[in-house]
Amino acid sequence: MSATTTVPCPPAPGRVPVLGHVPALLRRPLSFFESIRTQDPLVRVGFGPIGLYLANDPALVHRIQVDADTFERGRFFEVMAGHFGNPPIASDGATHRHQRRTLQPGFSRTSVRDHTRAVVDEAEQRFAAWRPGVPVQADEEMADFVATVVLRSLFGAELPPAVVRDIRRTVALITGKLFAGTVFPEVLTSLPTPANRRFEAAMGRFHAVIDGLVQDRRANPGSVPDVLDILLKATRPDTGRPLTDHEIRGEFLILVFAALDTTSTTLTWAVFETAIRPEVQQRLYEEAVLVLDGQPLTYDRVRELSYTRKVVDETLRLHASMLATRRTRHDVVLAGTLVPAGSEVGYSPRAMHRDPGTYADPHRFDPERAESGPGHALPPGASFPWGIGPHRCIGEHLAATTMTIALATLAARWRLRIRPGARIRVATSSLPRPDSLPLLVTPRG
Numbered sequence: 325m326s327a328t329t330t331v332p333c334p335p336a337p338g339r340v341p342v343l344g345h346v347p348a349l350l351r352r353p354l355s356f357f358e359s360i361r362t363q364d365p366l367v368r369v370g371f372g373p374i375g376l377y378l379a380n381d382p383a384l385v386h387r388i389q390v391d392a393d394t395f396e397r398g399r400f401f402e403v404m405a406g407h408f409g410n411p412p413i414a415s416d417g418a419t420h421r422h423q424r425r426t427l428q429p430g431f432s433r434t435s436v437r438d439h440t441r442a443v444v445d446e447a448e449q450r451f452a453a454w455r456p457g458v459p460v461q462a463d464e465e466m467a468d469f470v471a472t473v474v475l476r477s478l479f480g481a482e483l484p485p486a487v488v489r490d491i492r493r494t495v496a497l498i499t500g501k502l503f504a505g506t507v508f509p510e511v512l513t514s515l516p517t518p519a520n521r522r523f524e525a526a527m528g529r530f531h532a533v534i535d536g537l538v539q540d541r542r543a544n545p546g547s548v549p550d551v552l553d554i555l556l557k558a559t560r561p562d563t564g565r566p567l568t569d570h571e572i573r574g575e576f577l578i579l580v581f582a583a584l585d586t587t588s589t590t591l592t593w594a595v596f597e598t599a600i601r602p603e604v605q606q607r608l609y610e611e612a613v614l615v616l617d618g619q620p621l622t623y624d625r626v627r628e629l630s631y632t633r634k635v636v637d638e639t640l641r642l643h644a645s646m647l648a649t650r651r652t653r654h655d656v657v658l659a660g661t662l663v664p665a666g667s668e669v670g671y672s673p674r675a676m677h678r679d680p681g682t683y684a685d686p687h688r689f690d691p692e693r694a695e696s697g698p699g700h701a702l703p704p705g706a707s708f709p710w711g712i713g714p715h716r717c718i719g720e721h722l723a724a725t726t727m728t729i730a731l732a733t734l735a736a737r738w739r740l741r742i743r744p745g746a747r748i749r750v751a752t753s754s755l756p757r758p759d760s761l762p763l764l765v766t767p768r769g
């Protein structure tokens with residue numbers, strides 16, 4: 325199509341002069357991307373000087389994720405990779421492909437299978453320590469649980485609980501900063517404010533922990549084929565030389581960042597959705613009793629927990645991230661609009677997963693929803709909890725297995741309800757989460 329036949333991109337509703345969509349975003353941060361959904365497949369969104377083409381159409385959202393010749397990582401990844409020293413997994417093209425292949429064995433089914441016992445033990449011990457009538461801060465518990473098992477899987481080592489907690493709080497700070505860094509000019513997020521200083525200090529502690537683990541392993545190379553071992557043996561595709569400690573640290577930072585907040589927030593939402601639905605809890609319980617049969621869970625049995633897995637999948641649908649972005653490598657015509665090279669192009673997983681054009685009653689939590697069931701193939705680009713294409717989540721299997729084990733272990737042991745009188749607000753971030761989830765638990769059986 326030639327430039328003369330292209331059409332201008334319509335602005336998303338709610339734009340004001342100079343500030344663009346900033347007031348609308350601040351007014352309704354959670355529903356902003358849903359509120360600007362229009363019939364147009366592509367709209368223009370502006371946050372002050374930052375402009376973005378936002379895709380609303382599944383086919384377009386699919387293309388943006390799979391067509392790596394046209395779309396490279398965008399602003400979101402650049403802000404993050406910059407914080408982490410631009411490690412190879414955060415790159416594009418051949419370097420990225422090489423690094424993915426290198427890391428893949430650390431996330432394979434075999435690797436997750438080997439790790440299952442540790443996840444089951446941690447879930448059983450942690451949830452067995454809860455007491456009837458004593459309020460449980462479930463958001464904190466889920467975050468500690470996920471951080472303990474994921475860090476153990478990545479580093480092959482058990483870290484002291486205080487270190488685990490410090491790391492996961494730092495990751496939460498990074499997530500908040502990243503969302504701000506995507507939609508607000510950098511100058512606002514790099515001022516020497518107390519929050520930014522706290523962030524820098526926490527990052528310093530996080531670096532020190534990783535550097536310590538790397539040095540320990542260099543001094544005592546074990547035979548554990550974990551991610552740390554893989555990275556110590558890895559070479560760069562461009563130079564053929566081993567990764568430096570700095571690069572290894574960067575890879576870990578990205579992995580830890582990508583893993584912790586996503587998994588613990590999704591698990592916290594799953595617990596929330598379960599706690600307010602006795603009928604879902606009952607089905608989880610019945611399945612857990614049947615599959616566990618009084619024995620500790622094994623990897624093979626996790627795969628029999630089909631209803632539990634549907635609860636995880638429905639949680640991933642309903643509680644997806646706000647925004648993902650890419651950048652065009654060259655001029656491209658999208659939905660009839662000529663989008664110049666170097667433009668930021670994005671889509672909102674949250675808005676796409678709540679699209680009434682795809683899902684009947686999209687805000688309803690329904691693990692058995694027809695659209696996700698057999699015979700209801702969704703159009704490509706309508707549902708993508710783990711992403712699609714070359715950047716699809718490398719930790720999908722680890723995360724899904726961890727969340728399924730946690731839910732089944734909980735359901736087998738406890739009946740959950742939200743502590744009466746608790747007010748649960750949703751904290752806005754790139755991945756919105758309950759700001760607090762206090763529960764009361766009653767033993768089953």
Ligand code: HEM
Pocket residue numbers: 389413424474578579582583584586587588590640648649708709710711712714715716717718719720722723
């Ligand atoms: C519920 C938990 C998780 C969710 C919802 C999730 C979601 C996603 C999504 C949507 C992407 C694609 C991003 C894009 O296309 O721009 C992604 C990429 C990624 N995820 Fe996950 N993730 C989760 C857990 C994990 C875990 C546990 C790990 C590692 C231990 C991990 C590591 C990664 C990495 C490294 C990438 C980038 C892959 C690449 O660019 O090649 N994630 N994740």
